[in-house]
Amino acid sequence: MDIQTRIIFIGLLVLFLVFSPVTAVITASATTGQDSYTSAGALYSKSVDLANEGKYQEALRAADDALALNATSLNHLIQANRAGILVMLGRYEDAIAAADSALSVSGNLTTTHSIAYYNKGDALRHLGRTDEARDMFNKAQALDPALIPPNMSVPVTPVVPVTTKSPLSPVAAIAGITGACAVCLGFRSRN
Secondary structure (H helix, E strand, O other): OHEEEEHHHHHHHHHHHEEEEEEEHHHHHHHHHHHHHHHHHHHHHHHHHHOOOOOOOHHHHHHHHHHOOOOOHHHHHHHHHHHHHHOOOHHHHHHHHHHHHHHOOOOHHHHHHHHHHHHHHHHEEEOOOOHHHHHHHHHHHHHHHOOOOOOOOOOOOOOOOOOOOOOOOOOHHHHOOOOOOOOOOOOOOOO
């Protein structure tokens, strides 16, 4: 091997040794980010399933665990659904804060925003703030006509959670997790 070839070889070896750890860190970071996203998505799905089973405390715990992973592309969706869980637990102010968090994210998030408006309206209704609640229900229905507002003349019982389905269907959960929040999906109304 001549001197020039040795210098090139040593140079490449040095580059390999210097950049291999950097590449490993970048790869590990990307993998960790993807793992975080996947874990948050799994916890979000678990939260939806638990809420659909009427296990609201467990559903809230799963949603909070998903938020702790800070998968920012899912946080708005998690918060929108979390607002509905908090309503079912009688934590109306917290539900409004969760809905507002979901609504603060801009973009083509029709599904997420319709759910957040609906759940915020439900929390406001339970607090007796019917005009504000009516406005939120109208915004939800404007985004998704399948979301039928509840009868505002019927009084609500504020603490006893009822077993109901999450307004976010499993199909919408999958759409949100895969980033297809712009897909218009049907939801069941809460009466």
